[in-house]
Amino acid sequence: MSSYWPFWVGAPVLAAVVLVHWVVRRRMLAVSGRYTAIVNRLRGDDVAPQMSMKELVEAMRAATEESLGVELSNEPPPPGASIAATSSVMAAPAREHLVFMGGLVAGGFVGAWVGGTGAITWLLHSTELPRITASPTGSVLALFVGGVLVGFGTRMAGGCTSGHGLCGLSRWRHASIGATMAFFSTGVLTAYALELLT
């Protein structure tokens, strides 16, 4: 018997996660985007630390006026864009990304617990991995290579199953439809190939 949640539970839960994320953060759910943001931060490719939040906001408004020829001085400040609010917004990303990643891990535990398989194990018990390799080291290597390929593919496609599959499809983005078709069809073909070869 499968330990996966039935689709009529899983699908609404996924939809709820996407919607809550949008309501709370006003951002599309994008797991690979979070990874990218963390890597960018580690590389130092992030918001300039040389200026205070107030200076950053003022510099941006000045640059917008000078570069694009628009007049902003008479516009009211955007909702929630007080200096206190901007400080929290600008300081949040690193913590926010880490909390998000922690939530993914915690979600896995919750899912396993709800599914009645909550025992923690460091062994790989997949029924599919032995098709590729029988050795534990080989299993870890296969997962590592798979992870690298997934990372490469998601960067190349500009998104992953959450960004393209959940958010992009629901917004009817053609690029997301193409990306989702590509990675799902590749998955199906790979499964069939493994079935034939092993």
Place this chain on the structure above:
Amino acid sequence: MAKDDKDCPHITDCPMFTLFRVSGTEEIWKVRYCLDEYEKCARHELNQQGQIVPIDLLPNGRLLRKGRR
């Protein structure tokens, strides 16, 4: 719908985009670069070339500097 197809693929993880939002200039930059003509964005161009994107690089190629307001 057609407009969404032109969204910049980095719109969810661009650090500059956060600054657009909090400075109240989001809509202006978004319309000029992030949605319609993101291939002209200097940040996007550098990213496509595999180079590190300077943190203070604006989409029009200028660098963000302290303003006089």
